[in-house]
Structures are given as C-alpha cells and as structure tokens.
Amino acid sequence: MIYRVLSIIVIWISLLPGFQPNTQNNLQTQDEPQPYTGSFVVYSDETYFGSNIDTLTGELRFRFKQANNHRAVFFDLLVGTEYFTIGAINDRGVFISFIITEDFLAGLTPSQFENDFFSTIYETLTIPSENRIREIVSYWDLQNVKMIFAGPNRNAYHLEIQGDLVEIRKIDGNYLSVAYQYSTDSGINMPSQYSFDTQLQAELAGFNRSKGLNLLNQFSGARQSIVSLFFEPAENKLYITLDNNITQIWMINVDGGTIETFRGFDQYHIGNVPEIGITSNDLRILNFSNEKLMDRVILGAIGILLIILVSNFILIKKTA
Numbered sequence: 001m002i003y004r005v006l007s008i009i010v011i012w013i014s015l016l017p018g019f020q021p022n023t024q025n026n027l028q029t030q031d032e033p034q035p036y037t038g039s040f041v042v043y044s045d046e047t048y049f050g051s052n053i054d055t056l057t058g059e060l061r062f063r064f065k066q067a068n069n070h071r072a073v074f075f076d077l078l079v080g081t082e083y084f085t086i087g088a089i090n091d092r093g094v095f096i097s098f099i100i101t102e103d104f105l106a107g108l109t110p111s112q113f114e115n116d117f118f119s120t121i122y123e124t125l126t127i128p129s130e131n132r133i134r135e136i137v138s139y140w141d142l143q144n145v146k147m148i149f150a151g152p153n154r155n156a157y158h159l160e161i162q163g164d165l166v167e168i169r170k171i172d173g174n175y176l177s178v179a180y181q182y183s184t185d186s187g188i189n190m191p192s193q194y195s196f197d198t199q200l201q202a203e204l205a206g207f208n209r210s211k212g213l214n215l216l217n218q219f220s221g222a223r224q225s226i227v228s229l230f231f232e233p234a235e236n237k238l239y240i241t242l243d244n245n246i247t248q249i250w251m252i253n254v255d256g257g258t259i260e261t262f263r264g265f266d267q268y269h270i271g272n273v274p275e276i277g278i279t280s281n282d283l284r285i286l287n288f289s290n291e292k293l294m295d296r297v298i299l300g301a302i303g304i305l306l307i308i309l310v311s312n313f314i315l316i317k318k319t320a
Contacts, residue, residue, distance in 0.1 A: 093233035
C-alpha cells in the first residue's frame with residue numbers, strides 16, 4: 001500500500017504546472033563529451049576526497065550510522081531493485097569508494113560492506129593493510145573491480161581486481177586518482193586517466209573545495225546523471241552536487257548527521273538525515289529554489305493520503 005501511495009504521489013507531482021522532470025538523463029549525442037566517473041584524494045595543507053558517481057542505473061542513497069562513538073556516511077547505489085554500498089566516509093578521515101563503470105551490475109550489499117569494513121570505519125579508523133585487503137576481497141564474488149582507499153597521514157591506495165588478479169597501487173606523492181571514461185576506457189594508464197591526472201596536477205597548488213568541485217564538474221561530461229561528492233575531513237563535511245549543476249550545493253554534516261542547503265538555494269533549510277537515508281532523487285524533489293512548487297507538492301500529498309484514508313474507512317464500513 002505504501003509503495004502504491006508513493007507511486008500515486010509521484011504521478012500527481014508530474015502533473016503539476018511548473019514541474020519539469022529531468023528527461024535528459026538518458027540522452028547523450030556522439031558529439032558530447034563522455035563522462036568520467038572516479039575518485040581522487042589530495043593531501044595538501046588539508047586532506048580532500050572527491051568522487052563522480054553515475055546514477056544512471058538508479059538513485060544514490062546517503063545513510064548515516066553511528067557505532068563506537070564514531071559516525072559514518074554510506075553511499076548506496078540502486079541497481080534494478082537492490083541497493084549496493086559503493087562507498088563510505090567516517091568522522092576520522094577514512095574514505096572508501098568503488099569506481100562505477102558501465103558494466104557495474106552488482107556489488108556489496110549494505111550488510112556485506114559494513115561487515116567487511118566495520119573495523120576500518122569504527123575501530124582501527126585507518127584503511128586496511130595490503131595483506132588485510134587481499135584477505136577481504138578473496139571472499140568477494142565480484143569481477144572487474146576498481147576501488148580507492150584513503151585515510152589520514154597520507155595513506156592511500158588504488159585496488160583493482162581483474163579476474164583472479166588483485167593489484168594494489170600505493171600513493172606516490174601528494175595525490176591519488178582513479179578515473180574511468182565511458183566507452184573509451186582501456187586501463188588506468190590510458191588517456192582517460194592521463195587527462196584527469198593532468199588537470200588534477202594543474203590544480204594542486206592551493207587546492208580547496210572550489211577547485212575540487214569545479215574539477216568534478218568539468219569531468220562530468222554531458223550526462224546529467226552524475227552525482228559529485230567532495231569531502232573535507234578537517235571539517236567532516238560532505239558537499240553534493242547533482243546533474244552537472246555546480247550552482248546548487250547540498251552539504252551533509254557528518255558530526256551532526258544533518259543535511260542542509262549549502263549554496264544556491266533561495267532559502268536555507270536543514271534537517272536530520274532520516275534513518276532510512278536520503279537519496280539523490282529526494283534532493284532533486286526537495287529543490288528549495290521552488291518554494292511554491294514544494295507547497296503544492298506537500299498539500300497534494302496530504303490530499304491524496306486523506307482520500308486513501310477515507311476510501312479505506314468506507315470500505316471497512318461496507319464490509320463490517
């Protein structure tokens with residue numbers, strides 16, 4: 001019943017005047033640049049983590065959890081009808097991220113991910129050693145995996161699984177990146193990786209949030225299903241942009257478990273991240289730059305729920 005109600009509400013919303021759903025997610029011409037997905041770590045005056053995640057398979061969910069007096073945000077990607085956890089950050093500067101490629105069909109379930117990396121996120125508070133990560137992935141039934149692990153004290157590495165081969169590339173310098181360009185990727189040493197590294201190197205001097213978000217946006221391509229994430233461990237704040245739109249930025253406060261409109265919205269709003277999480281599609285609907293539309297959405301949803309309640313009451317009376 002709940003899913004039916006939600007479906008009705010979504011349909012009703014789509015009929016609202018002024019509501020323009022995003023119909024460009026699946027449209028991309030040959031002349032448009034292909035998007036880059038991937039992650040980077042920069043160790044400069046401060047530490048910064050960034051990721052581009054393609055949500056073409058479904059929405060991206062942000063979950064907030066606490067254990068052992070530590071806090072973490074998990075990233076879950078919807079593929080078909082199932083969520084797979086593709087990354088996490090914690091309040092001590094640990095960053096784990098899968099690199100989403102075109103053939104990504106399945107990954108680790110939320111429970112699998114949390115079990116495998118519970119110690120990393122809530123106990124040791126540092127990324128797994130090379131021996132430990134090899135032990136962890138030996139139990140996975142996954143092929144063609146690319147990941148990046150990073151933590152405090154300039155400790156980071158890139159993990160790649162190709163069949164039975166597990167390769168680890170440790171950070172050499174003050175940055176590490178793993179990039180994947182759709183339809184043209186042939187390995188981490190091919191032009192897609194080179195282009196991303198070249199631009200990242202050019203921005204290293206005085207690297208900050210603005211440079212990081214601009215870099216992610218620059219390599220998002222024309223596809224409007226890219227969600228860009230930028231994390232500042234020193235502040236424990238995660239910045240989120242959607243659909244290639246760098247003018248509007250959401251922010252999750254890892255310490256407080258809240259999400260807020262950080263920049264580019266007509267009004268400021270803040271709220272707790274729900275226990276079930278909040279998704280990229282939720283954020284698209286909760287576009288507070290259109291307050292009148294949001295008022296109509298809320299009133300319409302209440303109206304539909306009242307109709308359903310009255311209908312159920314009448315049905316119960318008839319069958320009584």
